[in-house]
Amino acid sequence: MSENKVKTIGVLSSGGDAPGMNAVIRSVVRTALSKGMKVIGFKQGYVGLMNLEYEELDLRSVSDIIQLGGTMLFTARCKEFNTPEGVKKAADNCKKLGIDGIVAIGGDGTFRGARDLSLAGIPCIGIPCTIDNDISSSDYTVGYDTALNTVCEMADKLRSTTQSHYRCSVIEVMGRHAGHIALEAGIAVGATCIIVEEVPHSIEDVIAKIESSRKLGKHHFIIMVSEGVGHSNEIAKKIEDATGIETRATILGHVQRGGAPTVRDRVVATRLGYHGVNLLEKGIGNRVVVTNKDEVIDYDILEALSMKKTIDMDLYEMAHEISI
Ligand code: ATP
Numbered sequence: 001m002s003e004n005k006v007k008t009i010g011v012l013s014s015g016g017d018a019p020g021m022n023a024v025i026r027s028v029v030r031t032a033l034s035k036g037m038k039v040i041g042f043k044q045g046y047v048g049l050m051n052l053e054y055e056e057l058d059l060r061s062v063s064d065i066i067q068l069g070g071t072m073l074f075t076a077r078c079k080e081f082n083t084p085e086g087v088k089k090a091a092d093n094c095k096k097l098g099i100d101g102i103v104a105i106g107g108d109g110t111f112r113g114a115r116d117l118s119l120a121g122i123p124c125i126g127i128p129c130t131i132d133n134d135i136s137s138s139d140y141t142v143g144y145d146t147a148l149n150t151v152c153e154m155a156d157k158l159r160s161t162t163q164s165h166y167r168c169s170v171i172e173v174m175g176r177h178a179g180h181i182a183l184e185a186g187i188a189v190g191a192t193c194i195i196v197e198e199v200p201h202s203i204e205d206v207i208a209k210i211e212s213s214r215k216l217g218k219h220h221f222i223i224m225v226s227e228g229v230g231h232s233n234e235i236a237k238k239i240e241d242a243t244g245i246e247t248r249a250t251i252l253g254h255v256q257r258g259g260a261p262t263v264r265d266r267v268v269a270t271r272l273g274y275h276g277v278n279l280l281e282k283g284i285g286n287r288v289v290v291t292n293k294d295e296v297i298d299y300d301i302l303e304a305l306s307m308k309k310t311i312d313m314d315l316y317e318m319a320h321e322i323s324i
Contacts (some may be wrong), residue, residue, distance in 0.1 A: 001008060002207075005100075005283065006037060006100040006101060006280055006281050006283065007036075007037060007038060007098065007100060008037060008039070008040060008097070008098050008099050008100055009028075009032050009037055009039055009040070009099065009100060009101045009102065009103065009277065009280055010039070010041070010042055010049070010054070010094065010097075010099045010101070010102040010103070011025055011028045011039060011040070011041050011042070011057070011073070011102070011103045011301070012041070012042040012045050012046065012048060012049060012073060012102065012103075012104055012105065012188075013025065013045060013071040013073050013074070013075045013105040013106060013129070014045030014046055014075055014076070014077070014078075014105065014106040014110040014113065014270070015075065015077065015105060015106035015107045015109050015110050015130070016075070016107065016130060016131075016257065017070055017071050017075050017257055018071075018128060018129045018130050018131045018141070018142060018143025018144075018146075018147075018257060019044075019069040019131070019142075019143050019146035019147070019257070019258070019259055019260065019262075019265055019270040020104055020142035020143045020146065020261040020265035020268070020269040021070070021071035021073075021129050021142070021143070022062075022066065022068050022069075022070065022071055022072055022130060022261075022267065023065075023066050023142070023266045023269035023270055023273075024103075024105050024127050024142060024264065024269040024270075024272060024273040025057075025062060025065070025071065025072060025073060025105070025273070026062040026065055026066050026270075026273070027269060027270040027271075027272070027273025027274050027277075028103045028273040028276065028277055029041075029057045029058075029059075029061065029062045030059070030062065031273060031274045031277040031278070032064070032277050032280075033058070033059055035277070035281055037277075037281075038056065038097060039056065039057045040055070040056055040057070040097060041055055041056075041057045041061070041072075041073045041238045042054045042055050042073065043055075043073055043074050044073075044074045044075060044076035044078075045073075045074075045075050045076050045077070045078060045104075045106070045110070046076075046078040046081035046086075046090060046113055046259040047076045047078045047081075048073075049063065049090045049093055049094070049102075050061055050080055050081055050083070050086060050089055050093070052093055052097075053256065054097075056069060057285045059254035061163075066266055067260050067261070067266075068260065068261075069146070069257075069258050069259045069260055069261065070258070071105075074085075075106070075115035076157055077109075078276055081113055082113065083125075087113075087116045087117060087120050087269060089122060090117055090120075090122075090263070091117060091121055091122050091244075092301075094117075094122045095121075095122075099122065100123070100280070100283075101122065101123040101124065101125070101280035101283075101285055102114070102117065102122060102123070102124045102125070102272065103124075103125050103127060103273070103276045103280070104125070104126050104127070105126075105127045105128075105129045106126070106128075106129060106130070107128065107129070107130045107132075107135060107141075108135065108305060110126060111126035111288050111301050111304065111305060112160055112301075112305065114126045114286075114288075114301060115286055115301040115302060115305075116271040118286035118301070119286070119287045120287070121287065123280060123283065123284065124284020124285050124301075125276040125277075125279055125280055125285065125286035125287055125288070125289060126287070126289070126301060126304075127142070127272045127276055127288075127289055128140075128141040128142065128272070128288065128289075128290060129141060129142040129143055129267075129269070130142075130143055130144075130182065130196070131143040131144055131146070131147035131166050131174060131181070131256060131257055132144070132174065132175045132176055132181065133178065133180040133181070134175070134176065134177070134178035134180065134292070134309070135176075135288075135304075136304070136305075136307035136308050136309040137288055137290050137299050137303075137305075137307045137309075138288075138290030138292070139290070139291050139292055139293065139294075140268060140290075140291045142261075142265050142268055142269045142272065143257075143261070144181070144265075144266060145163060145179070145260045145261075145262045145265050146259055146260070146262045146265050147174070147181060147256045147257070148181060148184055148185050148188065149259075150252075150255060150256050150258070150259055150263055151173050151181060151185040151189075151232065151252060151256060152172075152185055152188045152189055154171075154250075154252055154255065155169075155171055155185065155189040155191075155222060155224075156189065158171065158222070158250060159189065159220070159222065162220045162221070162222065163220040164221075165220075165246065165248065166211065166218070166219045166220055166245070166246075166247075167220060167221075167245065167246045167248065168221040168222075168223065168236070168239055168240070168243075168245045168247040169220075169222050169223070169247075169248070169249075169250060170223045170235050170236040170239070170247060170248070170249040170250070171191075171222060171223070171224050171225065171232075171249075171250050171252065172225045172226075172227060172230070172232040172233045172249065172250070172251040172252065173185060173224065173225070173226060173227065173252055173256065174227050174252070174253075174256045174257070175226045175227050176227055176228060176230065177197055177228040178197075178198075178226070178228070178311070179194075179196025179197055179198050179199075179226040179311050180227065180311055181226065181256070182194055182195070182196050182224045182225060182226035182317055183196060183224075183226075183311050183312070183316055183319065184315070185224060186222075186224035186319060187277060187315065187318075187319045189222055189224070190222065190323070191211060191222045191223060191224040191319070191323065192209060192213055192218070192221040192222060192223060192323050193205075193206045193209050193210075193221075193224070193321070193323065194223075194224045194316065194319055195223065195224065195225045195226065195229050195235070196226045196228070196229065196311060196316070197226060197228035197229050197309075198310055198311050199313075199316060201229075203235060203238050203239075205242055206223060206235070206239065207238070207239060207242045210239065210243055210245070210321070211243060212324070213323075213324060214243070214245075216307040216324060222244070223239070224234065231248075232249035232251055233249045236248060238247040264274070268291060271291075271296050272289045272290075272291070272296060275289045275296045275298065276289045279298060286300060286301050286302075287299065287300060287301065288301050288304040290304070
């Protein structure tokens with residue numbers, strides 16, 4: 001262990017939960033302890049920082065969590081923190097506890113908070129954890145692969161009954177305003193149509209696709225719809241009215257946020273947490289740690305927040321072309 005100017009760091013998870021948050025916490029704690037630092041875990045994100053709800057995390061505090069979904073530190077949204085007075089209170093609390101830096105695990109909102117806190121004198125590192133894969137600065141967000149596998153498993157179960165009854169299943173998946181889950185899960189389950197917000201679509205086109213597939217001998221259909229498009233029940237009714245095929249909508253909901261993180265999520269979580277603590281050790285804050293073509297890099301938070309990312313149109317076109 002080396003002599004270190006950074007003696008104590010904090011860690012928190014904030015915003016929506018995602019499988020793999022625990023693996024990030026574990027990586028942060030183990031990396032920091034290996035460097036001789038002390039680690040404080042704040043409960044419920046910025047809420048714990050505002051109200052001084054925390055615990056010191058030792059080696060054994062993070063035993064047996066790498067395989068668990070959710071977050072051992074709990075998560076929340078904290079309106080009070082989202083004000084200049086709130087940020088000052090949080091920074092004062094950090095100073096009181098002797099905190100030299102914070103790792104904030106979450107999404108864009110969490111990173112905005114981390115930037116404010118960095119500007120108030122507490123170096124912060126953001127780690128992208130959200131099932132939606134919608135953080136523009138990162139190729140990948142922790143939790144995405146687990147969510148994809150959950151959607152795939154659920155859709156496979158729906159397929160059995162859809163297929164036995166010659167039915168059509170409209171499956172609505174999470175992703176807020178991003179269609180990554182719908183697109184990749186749609187490919188993985190062989191959906192007839194994938195409807196995402198990023199690509200204009202008409203219900204007439206969806207119906208025409210079902211009809212043309214039916215003429216080619218297909219008699220069960222999966223239509224994958226992203227949350228941003230919504231209206232799944234309406235889409236199902238229109239399909240049933242136009243084709244006569246019994247059609248049901250299933251909104252998968254929060255089940256997609258649960259479950260044991262996949263290998264990919266555990267490994268990425270561990271790499272990002274490790275990189276984040278290494279930045280803090282050097283006194284570097286106001287950065288978000290991301291993956292870029294499988295390499296772990298970091299960006300200034302403001303620069304990261306200004307980036308844009310959209311769905312992979314090559315994948316979308318491929319899916320459309322082969323779903324005949
Ligand atoms: P997800 O989108 O996956 O739910 P997120 O981190 O984007 O994660 P948000 O609810 O947007 O989730 O943000 C989490 C918390 O971060 C907020 O409750 C608030 O405490 C803080 N936060 C959000 N936006 C800001 C901001 N503009 N300035 C300061 N803090 C913010």
